[in-house]
Amino acid sequence: MTEAYLILFGLGYTGTAVAARAAAMGWRVTATSRNPVGRQAPPGVDLVDFADAAAPLNEATHILQTAAPDEHGDPALARYGAAIGASPRLRWAGYLSTTGVYGDRDGGWVDEDTPVAPMAPRARRRVEAEQAWAAAPPGRPVDLFRLAGIYGPGRSAFDDLRNGQARRVLKPGHLFGRIHRDDIAAAVLAAMRQARAPGVRVLNLADDEPAASADVTAEAARLLGVPPPPLVPFAEAVNSMSAMGRSFWNENRRVRSEKTQAQLGLHWHYPTYREGLRAILQQEVAERPPQ
Numbered sequence: 001m002t003e004a005y006l007i008l009f010g011l012g013y014t015g016t017a018v019a020a021r022a023a024a025m026g027w028r029v030t031a032t033s034r035n036p037v038g039r040q041a042p043p044g045v046d047l048v049d050f051a052d053a054a055a056p057l058n059e060a061t062h063i064l065q066t067a068a069p070d071e072h073g074d075p076a077l078a079r080y081g082a083a084i085g086a087s088p089r090l091r092w093a094g095y096l097s098t099t100g101v102y103g104d105r106d107g108g109w110v111d112e113d114t115p116v117a118p119m120a121p122r123a124r125r126r127v128e129a130e131q132a133w134a135a136a137p138p139g140r141p142v143d144l145f146r147l148a149g150i151y152g153p154g155r156s157a158f159d160d161l162r163n164g165q166a167r168r169v170l171k172p173g174h175l176f177g178r179i180h181r182d183d184i185a186a187a188v189l190a191a192m193r194q195a196r197a198p199g200v201r202v203l204n205l206a207d208d209e210p211a212a213s214a215d216v217t218a219e220a221a222r223l224l225g226v227p228p229p230p231l232v233p234f235a236e237a238v239n240s241m242s243a244m245g246r247s248f249w250n251e252n253r254r255v256r257s258e259k260t261q262a263q264l265g266l267h268w269h270y271p272t273y274r275e276g277l278r279a280i281l282q283q284e285v286a287e288r289p290p291q
Helices: 013-024 054-059 075-086 121-135 157-162 181-193 213-224 234-240 243-249 258-264 273-287
Strands: 005-009 028-033 045-049 062-065 092-098 141-147 149-151 168-170 178-180 199-205 231-233
Touching: 005 013, 005 054, 013 028, 013 045, 013 181, 054 075, 062 181, 075 121, 092 121, 092 181, 121 141, 141 181, 149 181, 157 213, 157 273, 168 213, 168 234, 178 181, 178 273, 181 199, 181 258, 199 258, 213 273, 231 234, 234 243
Parallel strands: 005 028, 005 062, 028 045, 062 092, 092 141, 141 199, 149 178, 168 231
Antiparallel strands: none
16 A cells, blocks of 8 residues: 555644654655744654645645635635645545534534534635535545644643633633644544545544633643632623634534544543643643753
């Protein structure tokens, strides 16, 4: 069989974790960036300009799109759609989407079979991108990963507490789903390694316990040994939120991922925010320079 060769569009927070894990497993990995000068790729990962992706795409066995669409659609398909469709060695394509495509469910549960009902413009663009990727590589397996709120080292409630930006907004019954960056990487690699028939599959990447953001911040404060910020009623907090912040709070849903975990043959390493936060803090302590 052809050597596994992964092309990633985008080397952001999540893409970097996927690329690093794939390279550590012995895969050949190339990532693209619109501004590669000065960027640091993980060991074993080649970084090329987005404009120079045609040659790698001709050799790719796996393609993962991590970049969000803009008002003009998916940037990779806009430039390389024909090349992706004609890629001779391609065995799999994946797209990192968002659970925002499910829209507001008034706190109800959604799963992988729930029809999309996007509300925000960015969620509608995600649905359009999902549909475009589902059709882009004909006759190949395509996985649409719908990600809950991403957190992990360097992007967690600890950082908000330390920089003084943490808030505990009180809106009873309003829960958010989240997923640790490393569980995303594990799920993507598990999906890529599976041999399955052509077709589109939806995979929900959300941990096992949707939770109020105020509870997450309180747990992070407890682990740091600092007082949690005071609770602020939503009706008061909303006045100082950005338009994007308000749009997040306008939607309330709980996301199931049991089917995804079963299909991928794994369980989340961080099934709730508690395990995830503890691991982040332990990593920070281990990496702290000696005094």
